[in-house]
Amino acid sequence: MPKFPDFHFRPGNHLRLRLSSNYFTANPDYLVLLALSALVGAITGLVVSMFEMAIHFMADYRIHYFDDWGLPLWLSALLVIMAGAVVAALGFWLTARIAPETSGSGIPHVEGALDGLHDIRWWRVLPVKFVAGVCAISSGMVLGREGPSVQIGGAVGRMCAEGAKRFQFAPHVLTAAGAAAGLAAAFNAPLAGILFIVEEMRPQFRYNFTSFKCITLATLMATIVMRYFQGQEAVMDIPTFQVPPLASLWLFVVLGIVFGIVGIYFNRWILKATAMFKGYHQNRLLRVTCTGALFGGVFALLQLYVPNIAGSGIALITDFVREPMAWAVMVLLFALRMLTTLGCFASGAPGGIFAPMLALGTLLGLAYGSIAAGLFPDLVAEPGVYAVAGMGALFAATVRAPVTGIVLVVEMTDNYQLILPLLATCLGATFIAQALGGRPLYSALLQQSLESKKSAEAAETGVKPGA
Structure with a gap:
């Protein structure tokens, strides 16, 4: 076991240290x-x-x-x-x-x-x-x-x-x-x-x-x-839900397990798709620009005629939480947006994945809540609660930051009373993702980028990586 000498204090020393003007900093400036x-x-x-x-x-x-x-x-x-x-x-x-x-x-x-x-x-x-x-x-x-x-x-x-x-x-x-x-x-x-x-x-x-x-x-x-x-309003204009009964917490744990598995494959697909696009364009300016033109044209078309498959997904979250569709439709839309999210982010576009990921969590969580409401009507009064839990669960499973996911979702939706079900879902998703060997998304992307850079430098110098 490693030792931590900084954690050992003589009796009374800790109090004197707290009262010192230098307790909060080692730099006087x-x-x-x-x-x-x-x-x-x-x-x-x-x-x-x-x-x-x-x-x-x-x-x-x-x-x-x-x-x-x-x-x-x-x-x-x-x-x-x-x-x-x-x-x-x-x-x-x-x-x-x-x-x-x-x-x-x-x-x-x-x-x-x-x-x-x-x-x-x-x-x-x-x-x-x-x-x-x-x-x-x-x-x-x-x-x-x-x-x-x-x-x-x-x-x-x-x-x-x-x-x-x-x-x-x-x-x-x-x-x-x-x-x-x-x-x-x-x-x-x-x-x-x-x-x-x-x-x-x-x-x-x-x-x-x-x-x-x-x-x-x-x-x-x-x-x-x-x-x-x-303005000071929450980012998402969705209803304020009632606290679900304690007896329904096991449903949130099961939802966390589902998202833990989904998060692992989501990260793996992101890494594979990113490597595939890098292998295709190889940082050649013409190929990169043509890729952007293709994606821009396709998604501008989708934005006009199938808007639920295009865009960041913030509007989709608001609309679906307020007026859910049949669970089968939401699962289909989840699958389609999964493909579009993977393609757009892995293409190397200068954009993020937070909002699209929250939209995916909403769709799958809401579909799960609709099914649970049919099976356990006494435990599930509002399926939208599971949409909120799904946002945090997918974030926790992919980014591996459960507490951030919980706080992020309650601040965005102004549903602070749902912290307990969010805890059950996000921690469940994190534990499953970790137990099954999943890697945090951004750390894995950083490692992949560094390895790609080393390979490119080795190819220019003619030296094999690690030689």
Whole structure:
């Protein structure tokens, strides 16, 4: 058993340490870091708010730009589809040409920076992730803005750290603070932003009281700024559900087991699909751009005629929780959105997977709740409760951050009274995923990216990896 000498205190020493002015920090100038963290949070909240507004503006502008032209419906639809292909292609081109590290959600890139594996070129990441993310997400692809918001926040933190080079850990602390602020601003979920860094990025995050206060202050400022522009309402406008009876908790445990198994295969399929796309385009600019044009055109078409299969899925969550369909229809839609989510995210588009993943959890959880309501009517009064539990369960099983998943869902839905069933579902999903050998999604993506980079460097030098 390893020993932890820092945990041993002589009688009375711990109290004296707590009363010391240096208890919360080992750096006497830590107030500078706190001030910079507040600045990082405010800037991140502003940029993430602008990011969301730009996505909505671009999507609406592209879809309705041709309405007043007096064109036939088929020609107007064709132009909308072509516009989707063009903007998506632009997003893919900017990513591949200027800042390849902005592909995907960007969270593995932030984790690698916190671990010292690479640096964040914020002067490239910030503009490219913003513009390319707006282009790709607004095209109708099944992507979320939350992962990009985390990378944008991390880049803001690294930018502000340039002015604090004399502080040894400023780049690390401010990058983590910016990442937490980005998630908090994207979801209007400050507690989830803090927990995401502490729980999901625990292998990379250097925890102490100073760094914890920095990320807390950054999320506070980011949330204040975001709410100033976007309002204080929860991200999802869904009903407030009653607390389910204690006798029904075993149904939530079973749901967690289901999502634990689904989460394992979801992660494996993501990794395989990502490797397949990288093997296809091999970072060749023309192939990457053509891939973006193809995906943009296809999903612009789906957005017009089958909107439930396109887009991030936030609107789908609200609609289905309020007016559920037959469970068979929701299972079919879950399967279709699973395929579209895998394809869009693995393509390397500069977009995230948080919102699409929450939509998948909603569909499968709601279908499960509808079946359970038919089998156990005395235990299930509102199937929508299982949709809320499903959101957190899939997040917990894939990201392997159950507490973050619980807090994230209750903050997004304003259903704080469902913490107990969420605990049963999310912990069950996490235990099953871990017991069956599943790997956390973002850590696995980071490892895959590093291995791919080593293989590419070895191919250029003619030396076999590991030689």
